[in-house]
Amino acid sequence: MVKGTDVDQLVEQFKSLPGGLLPLLHAIKEEFGYVPESSVPSIAKGLNLSRAEVHGVISFYHDFKTEPTGTHIVQICRAEACQAMGSREIESHAKSSLGLEYGETSADGLLTLEPVYCLGNCACSPSIRIDDAIHARVSKNRFDQLMMALQTSDVPVKGAKS
Amino acid sequence: MINIFVPQDTTALALGSDEIASLLTESISSRGLDVKLIRNGSRGMFWLEPLLEIEFEGDRFGFGPITMSDVPSIIDVLEDSHSDLKNIAHPLFLGSVENIEYLAKQQRLTFKRSGLSDPTCINSYQSLSGFKGLTKALSMDSQLIVDELKNSGLRGRGGAAFPAGIKWQTVLDAPGEQKYIVCNADEGDSGTFADRLLMESDPYQLIEGMTIAGLAVGANQGYIYLRSEYPVAHKILNHAIKEAYKAGFLGENIRDSGKDFFLEVRLGAGAYICGEETSLLESLEGKRGMVRTKPPLPAIEGLFGKPTVVNNVLTLGAAATVLEEGSDAYKNFGMGRSRGTLAVQLAGNVKRGGLIELAFGATLREVVETFGEGTFSGRPIRAIQMGGPLGAFLPESQWDTPLDYEAFAALKAMIGHGGVVVFDDTADMAAQARFAMEFCVIESCGKCTPCRIGSTRGVEVIDRIVANEDRDDNLILLHELCDTMELGSLCAMGGMTPFPVQSALTHFEEDFGLNSRRDH
Numbered sequence: 001m002v003k004g005t006d007v008d009q010l011v012e013q014f015k016s017l018p019g020g021l022l023p024l025l026h027a028i029k030e031e032f033g034y035v036p037e038s039s040v041p042s043i044a045k046g047l048n049l050s051r052a053e054v055h056g057v058i059s060f061y062h063d064f065k066t067e068p069t070g071t072h073i074v075q076i077c078r079a080e081a082c083q084a085m086g087s088r089e090i091e092s093h094a095k096s097s098l099g100l101e102y103g104e105t106s107a108d109g110l111l112t113l114e115p116v117y118c119l120g121n122c123a124c125s126p127s128i129r130i131d132d133a134i135h136a137r138v139s140k141n142r143f144d145q146l147m148m149a150l151q152t153s154d155v156p157v158k159g160a161k162s
Numbered sequence: 163m164i165n166i167f168v169p170q171d172t173t174a175l176a177l178g179s180d181e182i183a184s185l186l187t188e189s190i191s192s193r194g195l196d197v198k199l200i201r202n203g204s205r206g207m208f209w210l211e212p213l214l215e216i217e218f219e220g221d222r223f224g225f226g227p228i229t230m231s232d233v234p235s236i237i238d239v240l241e242d243s244h245s246d247l248k249n250i251a252h253p254l255f256l257g258s259v260e261n262i263e264y265l266a267k268q269q270r271l272t273f274k275r276s277g278l279s280d281p282t283c284i285n286s287y288q289s290l291s292g293f294k295g296l297t298k299a300l301s302m303d304s305q306l307i308v309d310e311l312k313n314s315g316l317r318g319r320g321g322a323a324f325p326a327g328i329k330w331q332t333v334l335d336a337p338g339e340q341k342y343i344v345c346n347a348d349e350g351d352s353g354t355f356a357d358r359l360l361m362e363s364d365p366y367q368l369i370e371g372m373t374i375a376g377l378a379v380g381a382n383q384g385y386i387y388l389r390s391e392y393p394v395a396h397k398i399l400n401h402a403i404k405e406a407y408k409a410g411f412l413g414e415n416i417r418d419s420g421k422d423f424f425l426e427v428r429l430g431a432g433a434y435i436c437g438e439e440t441s442l443l444e445s446l447e448g449k450r451g452m453v454r455t456k457p458p459l460p461a462i463e464g465l466f467g468k469p470t471v472v473n474n475v476l477t478l479g480a481a482a483t484v485l486e487e488g489s490d491a492y493k494n495f496g497m498g499r500s501r502g503t504l505a506v507q508l509a510g511n512v513k514r515g516g517l518i519e520l521a522f523g524a525t526l527r528e529v530v531e532t533f534g535e536g537t538f539s540g541r542p543i544r545a546i547q548m549g550g551p552l553g554a555f556l557p558e559s560q561w562d563t564p565l566d567y568e569a570f571a572a573l574k575a576m577i578g579h580g581g582v583v584v585f586d587d588t589a590d591m592a593a594q595a596r597f598a599m600e601f602c603v604i605e606s607c608g609k610c611t612p613c614r615i616g617s618t619r620g621v622e623v624i625d626r627i628v629a630n631e632d633r634d635d636n637l638i639l640l641h642e643l644c645d646t647m648e649l650g651s652l653c654a655m656g657g658m659t660p661f662p663v664q665s666a667l668t669h670f671e672e673d674f675g676l677n678s679r680r681d682h
Contacts, residue, residue, distance in 0.1 A: 018466065019428070021448030026390075026429055047448075060450040060607075062432035063390055079352030080547055083597070084510035084585045085538065117434055117601070118350055119391050120358040121173050122583070123208035123508065123515025132393040136176035 006031060007039040011046035021047060021057055025064050034065040062114075070105040070112040072150055075129040078115045081122035085137075090126050091115075093140045098147070111150060164197045164240060165217040169277065171204035171362040172394045173355075178230065179212040185230060189237045197240055203363025205277035206517030207264050215259055216240070218247035224256035264533060269495060270519045271487075271503050272479045273356075276363040282401045284409050287366040293411060295485030299374045300419040307378035308334055311481060314489035315501030320346055320437075320474030321549065321578040321654075323500075323567045326481065329471060332461035333379040336469035341381035343372050344446065344465055344472045347388040347395070348430050348437040351550025353581030356505040357475035359517055361388075361395040364479075365402035369412065369425060371478030374485055375471050376423040384425040385465070387442050390432055399427050434605035438653050439472040441607055452607045453653045474579070476505055497523035500566045510547075510583035511537045520565070527561040530584060541586040545670065547594075549578025551601050552658035554665035555591060574661060591670035596624045598662040606655060613656025616647040620663065627674050637676075640667070 007028060014024035024043065028035050035058055044051045058064045076091050095101060098113060105112040121127040124136035128143065135146060168174070168183045183199060190197045204211060213226035214236060225236055232254060239245050239252065248258075256262055270276075279286035287293070299307050312327025333341055345368065349357040361368060372384045388396055403425055406412040414422045428446055430436050436445045440454035443465050464470025473481075480502060484492045493501040500522035508515045512534040520529070526546060530536075537543055545555045554575035556563075563569050570577045585594075599620035608614045620643055626636045644660035651657040671677060 019446050019448040022431060022445065023428065026431070053449075056450050057448070060433065061430075064431060080551060080594070080597070081353040081510040081581075081583045083594070084583055084589065116391060116432075117605070118352045118354075119172070120349060120355040121176050122353045122355055122510065122581070123512070124173055124177060124211070125510065127176065129391070134172055134176040134394075136173060 007036075007042045008046070011042050015046045021049070021054070022061075025058065025061075029064060034068050037066050068105075070109050072111040072131055073114060073129075074111050074147075074150075075114045075116035075119075077117070077119050077121075077125070077127045077129075079118040079122075081118075082126040085125035087126040090128070090138060090140065090143060094143060097144065111147075164195075165200055166197055166240070167200050167202040167215040167217070167222070167277075168212060169204040170201040170281075170394070170398075172358060172392070173208045174204055174211045174213070175394060177211050177227065182212055182214075182228060182230060182233060185233045186237070189233060190240075193237065193241055195237070195240055200280055202279055203277050203281040204359060205259065205265060206273060206359050206363075207262065207514075208516040209514040210256070210262075213256075213259075216247055221248070222259045223247055223250070224259040224262070225252065225254045226256060228254055264514065264516070264518075267532070268519050269503055269521050271483050271492070271495070272360065272367070272476060272505060273364070273517060273519045275367065276359060276517070281363050281365055281398055282405060284366060284402070284405045284411075287364070291486065292366050293370055295482040296370045296373055296411065297417070299377050299485050300417060300421065302377075304334055304378055304380060307374065307485070310484055310489045311378070312489075314480075314484040314492040315496070315499070316477065316480050316484060316492065317500070317567065318474060319476035319480065319505070319579065320439075321351075321576065323577070326473060326477050329461055329473070330375065330378050332459065333381070333469045333471050336462050338469050340383075340466075340468045341379055342465045342468055342470040343375045343379070343381045343384040344439075344443065344470055345372055345384065345386040345478055346437060346439060346442055346472055346474050347386050347392075348442060349392075349475070349579070350389060350434040350437045351552075351579050351581050353509040353547065353583035354507050354550060354579045355509070356507050356517055356580060358392055358395050360475055360479050361392070362398050365399050366406065366411075367479045367482050368399075368475055369402060369406050371480070371482040372425060373412065373416065373423045374481050375473065375478060377421060379469070379471055381469075381471065382422045382424060384423060385446055386425070386427045387430060387436070387446055388427050389430045389436075396427065396429065403427065433607075434601075435607045435653075435655055438655060440653070442472065443470065450607070452609050453655075455652065476579075495521035497521075497564060498566050498568055500568070504565055504577065505580050506565065507579075507581045508534050508584070509581060511539055511543075511586045512584040513538050522566050523564050525562050525564050526556070526582070529565070529582060530561065534584065537584060537586045539586045539588075541588065543584055544587040544589050545585045545591060545594075545666075547583040547585070547662065548581070549576040550581050551598060552576075552654060552661060553578050553581070554661045555585075555594065555669065556665070557669040575665070576658075576661070591666040591673040592624065592628050592675075593673075595663045595666040595674075596621055596628075598659055598666075599624060602655060602659040610650070610652040610656060612647045612650040613652070613659070616643055616651075616656065617659060619643060620647075620659075624663075624674075630675055633675070637667075 014020040210226035602617035
């Protein structure tokens with residue numbers, strides 16, 4: 001699934017950058033959509049770290065997943081400004097209408113549902129993020145429309161699984 | 163040729179400004195109009211976004227908030243050669259944008275350029291007096307630059323309010339060849355978006371401020387640590403940095419001064435704790451974002467063990483203003499020991515949310531009532547959370563507090579980064595207190611016990627209180643737990659999570675079942 005050479009190329013590219021581990025992990029995530037466990041030995045070797053250290057960094061940050069995610073990432077903002085505008089309802093609506101808990105991917109692989117803590121769009125809450133697009137003043141209806149658009153869109157897949 | 167403007171900041175985009183801009187472009191070309199569409203930054207009046215502006219006779223006239231269906235009627239206005247653009251009969255016409263009270267009543271220093279032009283256009287920045295502060299700094303001795311900052315009274319805008327000049331002096335005085343400037347752009351507090359707005363609407367100001375900081379302390383390398391939740395800011399910053407290198411405002415031998423400064427953006431990875439400066443430095447070094455013990459201060463041993471200035475986006479932006487306009491002009495704004503202006507971010511359940519830059523000293527009530535005009539839902543305001551998820555919930559009796567660091571500290575509250583989140587009377591404050599603990603569970607770095615375990619126990623104890631299990635004993639336990647977290651945590655995450663919890667308990671005890679529960 002993951003070609004070792006690709007990870008090695010990225011490691012080569014970032015290994016002499018000061019503090020290069022996070023940029024490297026972002027690059028791997030960009031390439032594969034997640035950070036495969038199988039990439040850990042190459043990263044460790046290239047950056048002269050222990051595998052435990054690399055694992056420790058990957059597991060610390062919400063952004064780095066070690067399992068494939070859906071084609072699209074749907075994030076619901078759970079922070080206070082959105083709560084003040086009813087995000088708890090959007091949250092439960094999203095979970096029940098999609099039949100997913102946070103961190104789960106739909107059976108068809110279309111989307112992964114995640115929480116997020118503030119998108120900086122707090123004057124027009126509640127907010128959600130779908131891949132790199134942020135949506136403001138999201139009602140239950142608007143959420144359904146956006147999900148419908150995902151079903152029918154042929155948006156090029158970002159960070160596609162290979 | 164008429165210039166029209168449609169913003170490209172996150173909020174405008176989230177409200178459909180890209181789709182509107184495409185439709186405008188299409189209509190302009192199909193009707194053959196002599197109109198140029200410019201994608202500007204936002205003015206920060208988010209309740210009016212997407213805000214379309216038309217430039218006419220040296221002034222700018224606004225329409226907002228517009229939707230796709232308003233585009234044809236606006237195109238008609240542009241097409242009508244007899245239009246008096248100062249006085250248009252259109253339901254969304256706002257008149258001169260500068261005269262909109264929300265904007266006219268502000269004292270904009272840091273955000274004076276926000277929304278005026280294409281944020282990535284370096285020529286526009288220069289024509290709006292950009293890089294004037296840097297040009298002055300290039301001819302000044304390091305100590306003189308630091309003296310200017312000290313005299314301005316500028317304090318760290320990230321939340322801790324530490325005097326910026328003293329931080330710079332410490333780094334200047336620290337021995338060492340290699341020093342760093344790190345911009346904390348990990349704006350994680352809910353209800354805050356001022357850093358984002360500055361980076362998306364006036365990114366060169368941050369670049370200028372960081373370069374000035376580099377000249378002041380003798381650092382030639384800067385990093386902007388940007389949260390990954392800000393994809394638009396990421397794109398705009400990278401574009402602006404590239405242009406600044408091209409124009410000789412970054413890199414080797416800046417504007418033939420013989421001085422160098424290199425700058426790059428590094429992305430965070432979704433950890434709130436990395437907004438804490440030592441955790442941020444660990445993350446920049448490529449490690450887990452674990453909080454460091456202090457001392458040593460980052461100013462002495464910071465990034466890669468070298469003397470490092472870590473400043474918030476707005477602090478560095480203000481430094482550019484201080485150098486441009488002089489420290490005396492800057493410190494003329496404000497009250498007490500809070501000098502200059504505060505970027506208040508009005509958010510949550512509020513009718514007119516947005517960025518409000520004011521001299522310190524206005525009261526919270528003035529901000530929420532005069533600018534915000536009450537709640538979005540139209541219901542009464544019940545509580546205001548000031549200063550992000552670690553800030554206290556303030557009941558109405560405290561809204562007359564002036565926006566001043568010391569006045570808020572006296573209430574065991576904080577101004578923090580300036581976020582104001584409004585809740586109406588349907589808010590369940592026990593649920594909010596529980597969330598404060600839950601957030602700490604999720605985002606604690608785990609290094610110290612009061613924060614890592616205390617927050618988990620906090621969630622459980624609040625659940626027991628609300629469920630009326632041994633309520634009196636559990637209340638005592640919660641207070642003791644809050645004391646332990648406050649006094650025993652390594653950083654503000656564990657140390658201040660008790661603030662929202664205790665303020666909710668003190669001022670909204672009925673939500674915890676301690677009195678007859680309010681009837682919502």
